[in-house]
Amino acid sequence: MQQFFSLNTLKLNKNYTDLEKDAHHMLNVMRMSLGDTFRIVDIDNKVYKAEITEVSPLTYLTIEEIDVQKSNISKTVICPLLKGEKFDFMIQKATELGADVFLIYEADRAVVKLDDKKRKNRLTRFKKIIQGASEQSKRLTVPTIEFVGNLKSIDLSQYDLNLFAYEDLNFTKSESLIDVLNNNKKFDNLSIIFGPEGGFSKKEIEVDNLSFVKLGERILRAETAPLYMLSVIDAVME
């Protein structure tokens, strides 16, 4: 059953017309029609099964409330832009895998640098990718995304745990991810921090409040590491 998001508070057994924005997609692309059902998530994260009761204007009736489990842990992905389509790919998959917030920071060794106008265009595209992945994976919330300054400018004390993916084999402070998670069972929000293709600078690894973690014995690409970490966090914590 396809899922869509409403920007309003919905009640059971009521008709709504607030999916006009999705009407073209639903009727022409997905070929849905009168009587077809779908999932709709309202602004308070309530989920309903809904039925199309009119196609023009697109109207749906909430016919059943769906009980869903919610994740309690908020996961913030802190990473720089990556080259080419790697970043698009990463945010799509990370959305499926449970990321809640993306902060794009200016890494010292960043390969990709953008001016304000290009950033604005990228954000529009990123939001579209995130929205699509949220609907497809039947998430209850749509992750947010924004550009921030360098790593030091982010207040990491707001997170209960900051998992810093650091793969330098000569660096012995890193622990295994599963050990860190098992030793820190009580947290409501965590951040996971990744470097660009070229890795972190010395200054960046001296930021406070970091828990250094190793991600297995192989070297993961910059766009693969967040997916590994989110998968393991989901499996262990949820």
Place this chain on the structure above:
Amino acid sequence: MQQFFSLNTLKLNKNYTDLEKDAHHMLNVMRMSLGDTFRIVDIDNKVYKAEITEVSPLTYLTIEEIDVQKSNISKTVICPLLKGEKFDFMIQKATELGADVFLIYEADRAVVKLDDKKRKNRLTRFKKIIQGASEQSKRLTVPTIEFVGNLKSIDLSQYDLNLFAYEDLNFTKSESLIDVLNNNKKFDNLSIIFGPEGGFSKKEIEVDNLSFVKLGERILRAETAPLYMLSVIDAVME
């Protein structure tokens, strides 16, 4: 340090010329030159640090043996072809994440079907992707890949555990992946089985020897599910 694979048995402090196949890539693409060092894995999975001692013909000296941990668990990914570039992407990431064997089966609801000639061309491309991802992620072995028949034709009794990713919410036999892994600590080889975009047929889920697992509370795309499972297996077992 870049990694390459030799098809021979190497010894320490010897010169070799068996990387001619990689010479163009090393010298022209990666711009390596006389005196540069790299990792080389020989056919017995021994790893050496090597130095380029001559560029034409490309000759290297093994200067140091590198001690590496090997994974004991063999992981076979059993999945159908997926649409577009999703399969390319999946095998690249799955190689980084530790897959050892790929078996491409004919799913009842497969979207992509190929004749023998196209299969042969695809295999050539797949092997190239797998080789590249193996070098980049510094694996000791290069995964194998082949086309097989339908799911029933695969002898699943050869694996200690067959993890079957089944996301139908009305199906209550599925357990959480982490519980299944924690309850089956002793195995040397496991398979992970995935369906096509359209899901499994009824016949396919009646195959013997399956352990049904749920992969979190969201619905993962066909190409994302193997990455989730391999990440969690790596974090829990290795």
